[in-house]
């Protein structure tokens with residue numbers, strides 16, 4: 237694909253996308269293709285899919301790196317995109333089986349992170365170590381079925397540009413962390429965090445915020461006492 241003229245690439249891409257759409261619209265064919273891509277009971281794609289198929293569907297930006305000991309359980313039927321000069325460090329797990337995983341430019345995914353899509357990480361973000369972000373939850377409400385036999389629920393996680401997420405944080409499905417915010421080490425974030433905030437604890441609460449009037453990061457208690 238890489239040495240072909242742009243026109244041929246576009247024609248090939250359109251052909252592949254139209255075939256993919258046909259497969260998606262036909263439930264029997266979809267199931268058969270799914271089995272070809274993933275062995276029964278597995279979450280990772282078969283080796284041939286990793287080697288020969290994913291490159292047609294996923295994007296790796298200029299200067300981006302995925303370290304050798306990372307587990308890339310990425311499938312061609314959802315998006316995976318790693319931006320320019322971004323790195324996924326060793327011992328991470330990335331899975332786009334139920335939702336896209338999109339990572340922006342100049343972003344660091346630190347060692348031992350787990351990213352389960354749908355997850356969108358912006359530009360210039362630092363993820364420290366051992367963070368878990370899962371856009372997937374398991375339905376549990378039917379007491380007559382084990383939880384693994386119930387549907388999965390998906391809600392996208394969004395980490396906006398310039399955030400820093402501390403080590404061992406957990407971000408739950410559906411949460412947005414606003415631009416240039418800090419999530420303290422060990423926090424469990426279950427609700428949206430506004431831009432320019434520091435959030436800590438379990439469940440995470442905003443403890444500091446940037447105050448444009450004084451050009452300072454103020455504790456929430458100080459902001460409240462200012463009225």
Ligand SMILES: CC(C)(COP(=O)(O)OP(=O)(O)OC[C@H]1O[C@@H](n2cnc3c(N)ncnc32)[C@H](O)[C@@H]1OP(=O)(O)O)[C@@H](O)C(=O)NCCC(=O)NCCS
Nearest residue numbers: 363364365401402403418419420421422434436437443444
């Ligand atoms: C949040 C953090 C950035 C500190 O930010 P800060 O603005 O300097 O905050 P402060 O040190 O002034 O602390 C403010 C309050 O938050 C508390 N706090 C700080 N970090 C906390 C944490 N991880 N969990 C819970 N509370 C925390 C402090 O005890 C303090 O409480 P107080 O107001 O009752 O005294 C830092 O503590 C942190 O968690 N860093 C992440 C470290 C990491 O993961 N490194 C990996 C390498 S990238």
